[in-house]
Amino acid sequence: MIDIRLIRDQPDLVKDAARKKGMKVDIDQVLAVDARRRALETEFNELRSRQNAAGEKMAKASKEQREAIKAEMTPIKARLAEIDAEKQQVDESLRQLMLLVPQIPDAAAPIGASDAENVEVRRVGTPRRKDEFGFPFKDHVELGTRLGIIDMDRGVKLAGSRNYVLKGAGAMLHEAVLRLAWDMMIERGFVPMTVPVLVLDKLMEGTGYFPLGRDQAYLCERDGQSLVGTAEVPVTGYHMDEILREDELPKLYCARSTCFRREAGAGGKDTYGLYRIHLFDKIEQVVICKAEAAESARWHQAIIKNATDLLDALELPYRLLEVCTGDMGQGKVRMFDIETWMPSRNAYGETHSASSFHDFQSRRLNLKYRDAGGKIHVCHTLNNTVVASPRILIPLLELNQQADGSIRIPESLRAYMGNRCDIR
RNA sequence: GGAGAGAUGGCCGAGCGGCUCAAGGCGCCGGUCUUGAAAACCGGUGAUGGGGCGACUCAUCCGUGGGUUCGAAUCCCACUCUCUCCGCCA
Numbered sequence: 206m207i208d209i210r211l212i213r214d215q216p217d218l219v220k221d222a223a224r225k226k227g228m229k230v231d232i233d234q235v236l237a238v239d240a241r242r243r244a245l246e247t248e249f250n251e252l253r254s255r256q257n258a259a260g261e262k263m264a265k266a267s268k269e270q271r272e273a274i275k276a277e278m279t280p281i282k283a284r285l286a287e288i289d290a291e292k293q294q295v296d297e298s299l300r301q302l303m304l305l306v307p308q309i310p311d312a313a314a315p316i317g318a319s320d321a322e323n324v325e326v327r328r329v330g331t332p333r334r335k336d337e338f339g340f341p342f343k344d345h346v347e348l349g350t351r352l353g354i355i356d357m358d359r360g361v362k363l364a365g366s367r368n369y370v371l372k373g374a375g376a377m378l379h380e381a382v383l384r385l386a387w388d389m390m391i392e393r394g395f396v397p398m399t400v401p402v403l404v405l406d407k408l409m410e411g412t413g414y415f416p417l418g419r420d421q422a423y424l425c426e427r428d429g430q431s432l433v434g435t436a437e438v439p440v441t442g443y444h445m446d447e448i449l450r451e452d453e454l455p456k457l458y459c460a461r462s463t464c465f466r467r468e469a470g471a472g473g474k475d476t477y478g479l480y481r482i483h484l485f486d487k488i489e490q491v492v493i494c495k496a497e498a499a500e501s502a503r504w505h506q507a508i509i510k511n512a513t514d515l516l517d518a519l520e521l522p523y524r525l526l527e528v529c530t531g532d533m534g535q536g537k538v539r540m541f542d543i544e545t546w547m548p549s550r551n552a553y554g555e556t557h558s559a560s561s562f563h564d565f566q567s568r569r570l571n572l573k574y575r576d577a578g579g580k581i582h583v584c585h586t587l588n589n590t591v592v593a594s595p596r597i598l599i600p601l602l603e604l605n606q607q608a609d610g611s612i613r614i615p616e617s618l619r620a621y622m623g624n625r626c627d628i629r
Numbered sequence: 630g631g632a633g634a635g636a637u638g639g640c641c642g643a644g645c646g647g648c649u650c651a652a653g654g655c656g657c658c659g660g661u662c663u664u665g666a667a668a669a670c671c672g673g674u675g676a677u678g679g680g681g682c683g684a685c686u687c688a689u690c691c692g693u694g695g696g697u698u699c700g701a702a703u704c705c706c707a708c709u710c711u712c713u714c715c716g717c718c719a
Contacts, residue, residue: 246679250688257650257688260700264647275699282699448639448676579658581676 317529330522344549381621
């Protein structure tokens with residue numbers, strides 16, 4: 206949600222944003238409905254004012270006067286009922302329209318139509334191609350299956366396509382990367398939380414996943430709840446409907462959650478292995494900060510660094526991409542993806558996504574703060590993956606494979622793996 | 630799942646059809662007093678939307694949504710949530 210006053214004052218700016226993001230939204234319709242809403246409100250307020258005045262007189266009126274006032278109020282009452290009915294409809298349709306309006310992308314964000322136009326910022330580490338291992342390369346599925354730590358077939362047997370089972374050292378490695386990330390974030394001052402993963406729809410709407418991303422979520426419609434695709438939803442929504450004090454900002458949170466994604470529309474894309482799956486676990490970092498672009502931008506860099514530091518600790522090669530307007534999504538001002546090198550794909554694959562929303566989520570969530578002078582502002586929010594597993598196991602297993610099919614465990618993970626140095 | 634109680638401003642809490650434009654207290658802010666602080670005393674202190682350059686002004690908000698009424702925090706209905714007891718249970 207953006208400030209409706211911005212649409213009133215600079216409709217072209219908003220139309221331009223929609224164009225850059227490749228979104229269809231009728232801004233003129235928004236303006237028309239908004240104008241109607243205000244007209245109704247003005248009339249309503251006027252009549253209500255008269256009704257209130259009549260009510261005061263009524264309290265100390267004689268019997269005859271009362272009858273006169275009643276008669277006078279009858280048509281006003283009827284008109285108020287009419288206005289109220291129309292206003293409810295208009296309010297709701299305005300709300301629905303506003304939920305579709307995009308956030309204005311940052312001027313620095315590359316303009317483009319799809320992920321093909323994302324811009325590489327930098328590469329860190331040296332990618333190794335399949336033929337550079339000095340022995341026959343095996344992908345993560347083959348490695349994991351041979352070692353008995355990944356079981357794709359039984360995952361599908363239990364839960365259908367895009368499901369899997371990790372066992373033994375595979376389950377341990379999954380847990381190890383999450384623990385490493387968890388401990389690192391706590392050390393950096395982020396407050397760890399456990400949060401609900403089945404949340405009310407208004408939280409999905411508040412964080413911007415509904416209505417446009419509704420088909421990506423598993424719905425529990427009977428209960429008005431949905432399974433989250435990321436802990437970002439409950440963590441960012443944690444302070445919903447609150448007015449925080451400026452001196453308690455920024456709020457730095459991290460949470461682990463299981464993430465549920467329908468992957469609707471993915472069709473037959475990425476059906477192989479642990480890449481695109483319906484369920485995974487993730488440590489997510491969320492920042493709620495003051496409504497200042499520079500402050501937001503600083504935190505954006507900080508949460509990106511948290512993620513790249515983790516990848517460095519895992520000894521994985523990656524690249525940082527700035528996501529273009531057409532690929533960044535409705536709510537975002539600016540967005541960076543981190544892609545980690547995955548030899549089996551012979552490419553970098555997305556493992557992290559760092560987004561800055563400015564006030565987009567906070568407006569939907571009614572999340573504000575009061576500054577020292579008592580003035581109220583809408584917060585800014587940001588989030589980024591710290592680590593998502595098992596996707597991260599793809600490069601971790603593939604890049605650490607050894608000639609005999611065993612897996613070397615990076616040093617940073619060994620403490621979480623019973624001090625083992627390898628999986629064999 | 631069964632029975633009962635409750636939901637009021639940042640917090641506690643009164644109000645149970647029209648002097649409530651929500652009492653009182655706490656907290657917070659400002660002032661007086663004081664060497665300074667505390668205490669005491671005085672004053673102020675919500676959100677949202679509309680209108681106005683502005684001092685302002687109008688409306689809405691007492692869990693949510695309906696209803697009764699000239700008028701609802703107050704009466705009626707439904708729902709949600711919280712607490713207590715019982716049952717079940719990781």
